[in-house]
Amino acid sequence: MATLSFPLPRNGFCLRNSSPRRHVFPIPELHSSIRITCSARDGSESKGGLFQFKELKSVACGILAVWAVTAASPVIAGGQRLPPLSTEPNRCEKAFIGNTIGQANGVYDKPIDLRFCDYTNDASNLKGKSLAAALMSDAKFDGADMSEVVMSKAYAVGASFKGVNFSNAVLDRVNFGKANLQGAVFKNTVLSGSTFDEAQLGDAVFEDTIIGYIDLQKICRNITINAEGRAELGCR
Numbered sequence: 418m419a420t421l422s423f424p425l426p427r428n429g430f431c432l433r434n435s436s437p438r439r440h441v442f443p444i445p446e447l448h449s450s451i452r453i454t455c456s457a458r459d460g461s462e463s464k465g466g467l468f469q470f471k472e473l474k475s476v477a478c479g480i481l482a483v484w485a486v487t488a489a490s491p492v493i494a495g496g497q498r499l500p501p502l503s504t505e506p507n508r509c510e511k512a513f514i515g516n517t518i519g520q521a522n523g524v525y526d527k528p529i530d531l532r533f534c535d536y537t538n539d540a541s542n543l544k545g546k547s548l549a550a551a552l553m554s555d556a557k558f559d560g561a562d563m564s565e566v567v568m569s570k571a572y573a574v575g576a577s578f579k580g581v582n583f584s585n586a587v588l589d590r591v592n593f594g595k596a597n598l599q600g601a602v603f604k605n606t607v608l609s610g611s612t613f614d615e616a617q618l619g620d621a622v623f624e625d626t627i628i629g630y631i632d633l634q635k636i637c638r639n640i641t642i643n644a645e646g647r648a649e650l651g652c653r
Contacts, residue, residue, distance in 0.1 A: 499552065499572070502532055509534035515546035531556050608632060618642045623649040 505511075511529050529551040536543060538560040545565040553573040564584040571591045578593075580600040588603075590610035598613070600620045608628040618641045626649070628636070636642070637652035 499554070500528065500530075503528075503530035505530075509536075512536065512546065512548060512551070513542040516549045516551070528552055536561050608636070613639055616641075618646065621646050626650065 508530050512531050512534070516529055529548060531548075531551055531553050533555050535557045537557050539558075540562050543558070543566060544562050547567040548571055549567060549569045551568065551571045553571055553576045555575045556573075557577045558581050559577050559579040560581065561578075562582050563578075563586060564582050565586055566583070567587045567589075568591050569587065569589040571588075573596050574592055574594040575596060576593075577597040578601050579597055580602075581598070582602045583606045584602055584604040585606065586603075587607045588611050589607055592612055593616045594612060594614040595616060596613075597617045598621055599617050600622075601618075602622045603624075603626050604622060605625045606627065608626055609632060610629075611632065613636055616639065618636075618639050620643060623646050628650070633650060633652070637647065637650060642650070642652070
């Protein structure tokens with residue numbers, strides 16, 4: 418059980434941060450219950466400020482409770498627990514329809530579960546589809562045409578995308594951890610917020626790739642990118 422305890426000064430304010438820097442309070446066990454306590458610095462309270470103190474204490478503790486519940490919820494992109502594999506017999510065909518809502522934010526009424534599906538050399542069914550928040554781990558897309566596809570917040574850990582054409586695609590906040598992307602084409606592709614930890618990027622093409630500076634620094638640490646790819650990205 419993780420506990421968040423914030424001391425309260427006598428003047429009735431539950432939270433105070435004199436430093437201009439933003440602080441992050443990590444919760445090491447997101448799956449466990451969280452207890453939040455707000456306590457005064459000592460037991461004394463003036464009568465005049467008692468009502469204000471209780472009001473501020475209730476509001477602050479309420480805000481902390483909401484924050485804690487949000488922080489404790491599973492986050493797929495952070496490597497947390499995934500839902501059980503879908504038992505729908507046609508779940509792999511759902512990629513040919515895609516997700517028609519919430520393209521940018523990964524909103525869906527039902528997750529698109531493409532795990533372990535095989536789309537090798539698919540020439541047309543995936544082009545331009547929205548696969549926002551799709552679960553793609555351990556799926557095979559080798560040689561497929563995925564140009565203009567939207568994969569916002571997709572989870573593609575361990576998937577294979579060898580030789581895939583991602584031209585003009587939006588790969589925003591996609592987790593490509595340990596994925597095989599050898600020879601993939603990222604021409605004029607948005608890669609904002611996407612991660613490639615331990616991914617294979619040999620011979621990948623990054624011509625006119627759209628990527629932020631911080632994301633560029635991260636992807637440039639991948640030693641599998643060849644000299645030409647590093648030059649296209651602008652790695653130093």
